[in-house]
Amino acid sequence: MNDKFLEKLREKVLPYFEKCNPAHDVSHTDRVLNLALKIGEKENADLEILEVASLLHDVARHEQDDSKGAICHAERGGELAREILKELNYAEDKIEKVVHCIETHRFRKDNSPESIEAKILYDADKLDGIGAIGIGRSFSFAGTSGAAVHIAEVDVDNTEAYGKEDCCYREFLVKLVKIKDKMLTEPGREFARERHEFMVEFFDRINKEVRGEL
């Protein structure tokens, strides 16, 4: 693939991330790109489609955040990607492959990833939510939303937990533990299992530290 095209694309994409929360800034996109390529190599996927789709997958994230969820960033991201790629004279058939990846990277019943590239982007995106980087993103996001740092005895049944009643550990127990079972590719599953184990160790450790045992 033409590196100059990718450079130009990344430059065009950057402004879309300026107002994003640190957990969804352009570094998330770069990490997803690295992971997607690693999985893509193992799965003999189309690496060009993966690179372009990874760079563009969250361009509408700020629109979703600004609209408090009324706009779906996957759906809107597909539209924006089509516009951006047409402007760059990208081939029509490739555009549709990229758009399919972006539209389906946020899993919904009516629109699930079909191509191997879409499945890989889905896995890479979810993988960045777990492991050490997932822990970092989750603590950082907790900080931006006024949540506590850590509550060893957090109430997982309180689905309305907000502010000081909420914490990264709750996010782990309620949501992040499930990610390993949602992977769509075998390399994705392997990455997820290993990252999951690390999170389990991390929170086991933090609970021991809190009790003064470590």
Add this chain to the structure above:
Amino acid sequence: MNDKFLEKLREKVLPYFEKCNPAHDVSHTDRVLNLALKIGEKENADLEILEVASLLHDVARHEQDDSKGAICHAERGGELAREILKELNYAEDKIEKVVHCIETHRFRKDNSPESIEAKILYDADKLDGIGAIGIGRSFSFAGTSGAAVHIAEVDVDNTEAYGKEDCCYREFLVKLVKIKDKMLTEPGREFARERHEFMVEFFDRINKEVRGEL
């Protein structure tokens, strides 16, 4: 020690933490208390003085934050502790032992911890800044200050780094790595070495994840 007195003291202390940043809320105080007791048992220290000093050590933290550092929370904390303990009719000689711990828990050349209880409080407070909980506190604080989640190639020489140029990894490389060498008790040093090793592993791991290697 009279548990009812400690309960009453904790209740009296709680309002001082209401406006604190999550990294310095009352859970930090509780963790420092647990650690101080574990170290105190090993060092045959006066556990009552340690408990009272731990509960009170950060009562002036919000005054330091509100004054943007003009007020020293250790010095002011000593004054507040004296007032609070007098109100509770705590013995005069014990009050002075507690105040010494609080005044010196923020190390300064002109006022360093002399008693074993002061050294233990100092160590316990610093230990809560490292290990898994130190990582959590640092990412959370980074979130509240608009810092990036992670920059693998962060510029450690940029002492003015702020907002998106700053991140938890920079805090680790510049500040947290040094804590293990500042401990004042042998149990503190042991805890710190182990927690330090975990942080080294954590950031080594996060850098591998960012490159898509894990």
